[in-house]
C-alpha cells in the first residue's frame with residue numbers, strides 16, 4: 238500500500254521533505270485518557286499487548302488524536318526475554334518484574350533463541366491489523382530493545398537505578414555474558430525480520446541503558462551486537478537510540494543505520510559534528526519541557542528546531558514522553574514542529 242504521508246521515511250533516508258516529520262517515543266500508552274479506557278477493559282498491560290485488535294487500536298490513537306507523522310506498534314521491549322523462555326510481569330506503578338532471572342549456566346540452558354514469527358505471533362498479528370487500519374495514512378514503526386538493555390533486565394530481574402548485578406556480570410563472567418548477548422541478538426534479528434515481513438516501515442532499536450556503561454565496555458558488550466543487528470537488516474531504514482551514550486557518538490556514525498536518536502543531554506551541533514552529515518538525527522527536546530505552558534513549550538520546541546535546521550532531522554523528544562504530561566502540551570509540541 239502506497240503511503241500518503243511518507244515524511245518519516247524520506248527524512249530517514251535523507252531525501253527532500255516539505256517539513257520535518259514528528260512523533261514521540263512512548264506516544265502510545267502513557268498519556269492518553271483514551272488509552273486508559275482501553276487498558277481498563279482488560280486485566281493489564283500484558284493482556285492488552287497480547288490482544289492484537291486492542292494493541293492495534295491503541296497504536297493508532299496517537300495518529301488520530303495527536304496528529305503524529307508515524308505510529309509505533311504497541312508492545313514492549315521485554316517480549317523478547319519472554320519469547321526466549323523468561324516471562325515477565327508488569328507490576329502496577331512499579332514496572333516490569335521477572336520471577337526468574339539468568340545467573341548461571343543452568344539458567345542459560347533453559348533459554349532458546351526466539352523465532353519472531355512463531356513465538357511473538359501476537360505482535361505480528363497486531364502489526365498486520367494496524368497496517369490494514371492505518372490504510373497508508375502514516376508509516377508504522379517496529380522496534381526492539383538493544384541486546385545490552387534486554388540483558389540488563391534478564392540479569393537484574395526488574396528496573397534498577399544502577400543495574401549493578403548486570404554490570405557485575407560483565408566483569409565476573411564476560412564469556413557467559415557474551416553467550417547470552419548473542420542469543421538475544423539472534424532472537425532480535427528474527428523478531429525484527431518478522432515485524433518487517435508483517436509490514437513495519439522502519440525499525441528502531443532502544444538501548445535505554447546504554448548510559449550506565451563506560452565507553453570501552455559499551456563497545457564490547459553493546460555496540461558489537463547493535464552492529465550485528467544493523468548489518469542483518471537491510472529491508473527498511475533503521476534508527477538506533479542509545480540513551481546516555483554520548484561517548485559513543487563517533488562510533489555510531491559507522492553503524493549500518495540511517496538515523497541516530499539523540500537524548501537531550503547531547504548537544505545538537507556537537508552531535509552533528511561527531512556523527513557527520515550522512516545520518517539523520519532524531520530528537521531531542523527534554524521531555525520535561527512539556528511541563529511548561531503553551532508559550533514555553535512553543536519556545537523550547539522552536540529553539541530545538543532552529544538548531545537542527547538545514548540538516549537531516551526527525552523531530553522527537555530526547556526520551557519517552559512522561560506519563561503525567563498534558564496531551565494538550567504534546568499537541569503544542571507537534572503543531573510547533575509542523576509550523577516551523
Ligand code: CP3
Nearest residue numbers: 262263264265266282309310311312313314332443445557
Ligand atoms: O512507544 C510506544 O508508545 C509503544 C509502546 C512501548 C512500550 N514500551 C509500552 C509500555 C515501547 C516502545 C516501549 C519500550 C520500552 N519498554 C523501553 C524502551 C524505551 C524507554 O522508555 O527507554 C523500556 C526500557 C521498556 C521497559 C518498560 N516497560 C518499563 C520500564 C515499564 C514501566 C514504566 C512505564 O514505562 O510505564 C514498561 C511498561 C510499559 N510499556 C507500559 C507501556 C504502555 C505501561 C504499562 C501499563 O499500561 O501499565
